[in-house]
Amino acid sequence: MKSRIIWLVVVFAAMAGFYYTTIKPLLQPTTPRLNRRIIREFQTPDLLIPQVSPPEVTIPTISLPPVRLPAFIVSERRELTPGSPVVPIQDRATIDFSFGAPVVRAQTEDQAAMDKALKEMNEAVKDITFEPKEKK
Helix, strand or coil, X not given: CHHHHHHHHHHHHHHHXXXXXXXXXXXXXXXXXXXXXXXXXXXXXXXXXXXXXCCCCCCCCCCCCCCCCCHHXXXXXXXXXXXXXXXXXXXXXXXXXXXXXXEEECCHHHHXXXXXXXXXXXXXXXXXXXXXXXXX
């Protein structure tokens, strides 16, 4: 038990010595070592400060260059012919785009899911009615 107390005292003494020799001198300002004779003899000359007019700043206006539309906006629009869809629409079939290209599938699981969704939609909107607008 005595050795622990002794070591504790040694550590605190080392910390106090470190503080008083390194940290405390840094916290106290030091007096500058100046040659007082040079300070007494040195006099700044009287200088006249010239009057300077304030600077005149002008900001030039820059006109924008003429706008040229990119070629893809100006080119004529190409539309698909109305009678030829990319993927033919088929009843009782689903179109799967998960592979990056349209794939038409007709499976019984898909048909059951579509029938269930149709029943849910019909059930959800069966009580909805729209009143005619009043004329003002």
